Amino acid sequence: MADCARLNYACTNGSSISFDITGGAAPPVYCWKKELFSLYFEDTNFNGSIVLPDVFETYRITFEGGWPARANVTAAEVEAFRNKTTIDEADILNLTGVTSPLLLNISSIDFPDLVNISDLSIRYSGNLSSLTMPKLENINGRLHLDLSYGPAISLSFPKLSQVEQDMYLEGKIDALEFPALDSSRHINVTTTGDLDCLAFAKSVVNTTKWPVENEGPENRNSSVVCNSNTASVTMHPMPPPPEESTGSRDGLDFCRSLILLAILVAGASSMTERTKLVYQQDGEQLLHTANVLSIVPVSELPKPDQALVKDSSDIEHAVITESTIFYVQGGGQPSDIGIMTKANSSFEVQSVRQPAHGGQILHLGRFVPVGAIAFDAGEEIQQHVDAEKRNLYSRLHTAGHILGLAINALCREGVLPPLTESKASHYPDSAAVEFGGLIEGKHKDVIQAKTDEFVRSARPVKIHWWSMEELLEKCSGVTEGFELPEGEVMGRVVEMEGLGSYPCGGTHVQDCSQVGKIEVKKISRSKGISRVSYRVA
Structure with a gap:
């Protein structure tokens, strides 16, 4: 396949065109090659290998097939699909018309010169058995490889030293190596292949970051999660214990090398349920009944979520509910504000934010008046959105x-x-x-x-x-x-x-x-x- 950077041209007439130089002709004379910003590949009819030399740095690379959708699918059908607690083939067939995604047929991907990238994503690929990036050093965003539809694969990133956000890898992974990795926020691997999860977790556990300011192992987020057919491993580092003058050091050395290890046989725990965003279906609704899932003091939130709070004097707790009509800040729009109430308690919602990890929305604010009785998990409460602010933000x-x-x-x-x-x-x-x-x-x-x-x-x-x-x-x-x-x-x-x-x-x-x-x-x-x-x- 052609050098990707030579597929994109800017032209003197103001247009931007794509031109496949493998077609045997030259691009128009009034067009010149421009720097590659990102690559999105979704051609499920392409078979064979992709080799893209001379790409040293780019913003995002995405290879993915996808799910088709019926032309006449309705919003109500999509909402019903989202609300299902379990999804079977009949549900997927009803929504998409098929029971499996359209898969890419690429057999190998090679970026021999790539050094820096913001995001790398590969999904819905049915034939990929080789991924080669020998010079890749930095990923400033996420690494997401869902190879679960493909054959067995061994992955190695010999020079990758930094991944600023999360890494998610899934598939029939037989081997996985990050020999140069010295910084990553979180690594999550799910394999049906021969990968030794325990050995892999040990090899990378001390390169990952985690919220050391939380007290007690029960509050620490996992740095490395690896799930296989035989075991699930969750591991993260801990600061070394203080020096001691007497006694055996075997236990301390073990703690310093493994730090904290939990091995759960027979698979991983289920994912946390996402908050249902009611406003996405009905933007006119300003009153809603919801069930409380949890109430968390801001001081006990993970550090990235604490950073969402700008003025701690007004925001004391985060309330998490199973559904919400409060708009979540994002997309250039401020969050809604308002109040949540039950018979003898009220909570002022000052900000509504997406957490750094997971899909449970944080309603940030405080109970009023001071000393008011807090909600209890499982209780039914009323959500009231500030109508004036909602109208302004919508306009x-x-x-x-x-x-x-x-x-x-x-x-x-x-x-x-x-x-x-x-x-x-x-x-x-x-x-x-x-x-x-x-x-x-x-x-x-x-x-x-x-x-x-x-x-x-x-x-x-x-x-x-x-x-x-x-x-x-x-x-x-x-x-x-x-x-x-x-x-x-x-x-x-x-x-x-x-x-x-x-x-x-x-x-x-x-x-x-x-x-x-x-x-x-x-x-x-x-x-x-x-x-x-x-x-x-």
Whole structure:
């Protein structure tokens, strides 16, 4: 296969094209090679080996097949599928029309020169038996290899020294080596092959990070988890004990080398259930009954989650519930605020955040008044969202998409030059959309006029759940390396009917006119990025 970096070209007419140099022809003369930003490979018809030399550094590399979806699948069917506690082949067949994913047929992948990358992901590959990256040293994000559909494989990363986030590896793994690894947050391996989990865990346990500030082994997160057909190993380091003047040192030496080891025969424990996000199905609901799963003092949260708390004087506890109508901060939108109540107790929700690990949403705040009785796990409570804030944030979010679609429309009309949509913020004091390319200040009035036109149209704002294929085909604002959330087969989309759509998990108003007046405040430019700031009135 051709050098990947030679497949992508920028052209003087403003377009960006892909050109396969293996076709025997040269690219157009007005196009030049541009630096590889990321690679996404999903061609299930390709057979054989992929060798990509001369790629030294890139943002993200993704190889994945995927689950198809029926063209007429409904949001209700997707929600019912998500809510099932157990899923069998009949459930999958009903949602997708098939009982197994479409698999890649690549037999080997070789990046002989790759040194640095942000994220590496391989999923739904049915024939991969060799993965070679002899010079890879740094992964600034995640390493995710789900090879569970493929043949036996031995993996070695001889120079990989740092993985800043988590490593998840699954498949028929016979051997796994990280001889140069000296820094990683968490390693999780599941193998049906011949890998010796205990030996592997011992080889990497002291390279991983973990929250040493927590007191007591029962509060420490695992650094290395390895599950095989015969055993499950969980291991993490501990600080060395103080020197002692007398007595045998055998026990201490054992503790320093293994530190903490728990071996559980016959498999791993089940995953923690994720919080159901009710607002993704009904953005108008402001009152909801939910069951409490746990209440945790902020001081007892893992250190990465404690870092989410900006003002500890107002936030004392995290309440976790099995479902929530509170929007979780992310996607450029602030979290909801509000209150959770039962008969004799109230909890002020100041912030709602996704934890560093897992899917149980953290409602951060405090019980009121001071000294009020806390909730108990298993209790039923009422969630009340602050309606005024929800409406403001929904208006701002929809307004940002309307503004983005207005700019895209002006590009298609030739009023603006070709632009690449980048990112957006929908916070009240910093709302803006960003585009790669030059938007001159003289275009502010025409952008305002097109935005006003879209608002006056009062087009319905609709929520859909689309397959990855449909999402990529129809949506604006899909950045390089876009992926569906872990374990999802459908993506949530917001559509301004007749104007366009975006992949989006946020809350929105019901039609474009409900955003009110969108004021285009200013256009700023820096390092090839144009930022269009706005506000709603």
